[in-house]
């Protein structure tokens with residue numbers, strides 16, 4: 623036989639599926655967590671029927687609780703905000719599902735339209751506000767699950783206002 627390799631494939635190459643690594647059941651990278659959020663965002667039937675709006679407080683609902691991470695659904699009527707906070711030891715992915723939110727940090731502010739995503743590491747501090755005139759809905763994945771959300775003094779909002 624005339625070959626540079628000792629490896630020979632015998633039989634049908636498409637019959638080796640059992641040798642392939644199975645797809646991971648749970649995300650394990652930032653990109654995979656962002657992808658999970660994107661796939662939930664794209665499937666409105668998975669979240670839209672659950673959304674409620676509460677004029678007295680921000681409404682939230684734990685959509686999924688899985689090994690090592692949680693997925694939360696939040697609604698924001700105009701004017702509602704989180705206050706300046708971090709997420710303790712958790713990393714997170716914030717995805718805007720509907721409407722528009724504003725994120726303020728000590729580096730300024732940014733408008734997050736529907737479909738926008740923000741990924742953050744433990745210790746990242748921000749304030750999220752619905753500054754628009756329409757309700758907004760967002761999806762939040764925390765890894766590990768959110769156990770602590772320390773509130774910060776509000777100097778960040780004042781700094782952002784000058785940017």
Ligand SMILES: [Fe+2]
Nearest residue numbers: 707708709748
């Ligand atoms: Fe947050």
